Amino acid sequence: MPELPEVEVVRRGLEAHVLDSVIEGVEVLHPRPVRRHLPGAADFARALTGRRFVAARRRGKYLWLALDDADAGDAMLVHLGMSGQMLVQRPEVAAERHLRVRFGLDSGTELRFVDQRMFGGLALSPGGAVVPTEIAHIALDPLDPDFDDEAFVARVRRSASGIKRILLNQTVISGVGNIYADEGLWRAQLHGEKPGTALTRPQVRLLLDAVRNVMTSALAQGGTSFDALYVNVNGESGYFDRSLDAYGQEGRPCGRCGTAIRRVAFMNRSSYFCPRCQRGPRL
DNA sequence: GTATGTACCTGTTTGC
DNA sequence: TGCAAACAGGTACATA
Secondary structure: OOOHHHHHHHHHHHHHHOOOOEEEEEEEOOOHHHOOOOOOHHHHHHHHOOOEEEEEEEEOOEEEEEEOOOOOOEEEEEEOOOOEEEEEEOOOOOOOOOEEEEEEEOOOOEEEEEEOOOOOEEEEEOOOOOOOHHHOOOOOOOOOOOOOHHHHHHHHHHOOOEHHHHHHOOOOOOOOOHHHHHHHHHHHOOOOOOEHHHOOHHHHHHHHHHHHHHHHHHHHHHHHOOOOOOOOOOOOHHHHHOOOOOOOOOOOEOOOOOOEOEEEEEOOEEEEEOOOOOOOOOO
16 A cells, blocks of 8 residues: 555656656546546546646655646646556556556656556646645645644644544645554554543654654665666555564564554554553553 | 544455 | 455545
């Protein structure tokens, strides 16, 4: 599942391989990934044809390619959802099973949006080159130099919600998904159900550092599996190389204390934590 | 303004 | 063996 580090790897790949390319043709093979473009798939294709990619930018899990003018132009906004990939591919390579949108470029390569589950999507953002209005509500991510640590700490400590729920709230901090939330909480030795109001300032700072550190090391590893033709790894492979301390480790010994990692249901998904290192609010 | 629950998707795994 | 249910989970939107 692409979270911030994976999306950043994709952004760098696009920056390296499609910047300065002109879109010569667009083929939308499934309407769902362009559902946010209300005039429809045909209009989406028409509107992008002839445009030039001039910048690749990212906030949290969103990325966008500025078109024609990096300071004042439109943008193509991309979200990979659960299973999305952006691939730079030679045109003669057979279509991927879940190929949804294909861009023919004047460089002789193709940019392909492949997405099995189609939670992701593409949209044309008018005037969105610097920051698309569609994501104005998304908070800065913790790797952004303008991220305000103190404001984050204060925001967390005002909220009675569980800290994991707060971490997943993209209007508070962006780029954190289920995996990095669990990893950050494990490192900071905090239980995800603990209310923000119950946390001390140093605890929240420690958690923020933990989230940053786990993302930074994941990003470093994601970079190593980078392939020149594939702008993206397959969306999962980076994970398998990575050492996860909590996520997906049910029954395995905690790397700190040896207690078996536990899995519990949380918001229609799973949370993994060490029941000894990460004590719940009521236990 | 804030908080919570649910629909959207499809391939794989699990259980009867 | 075969089928159904469970599971993976980020986001927009509806609801409280």
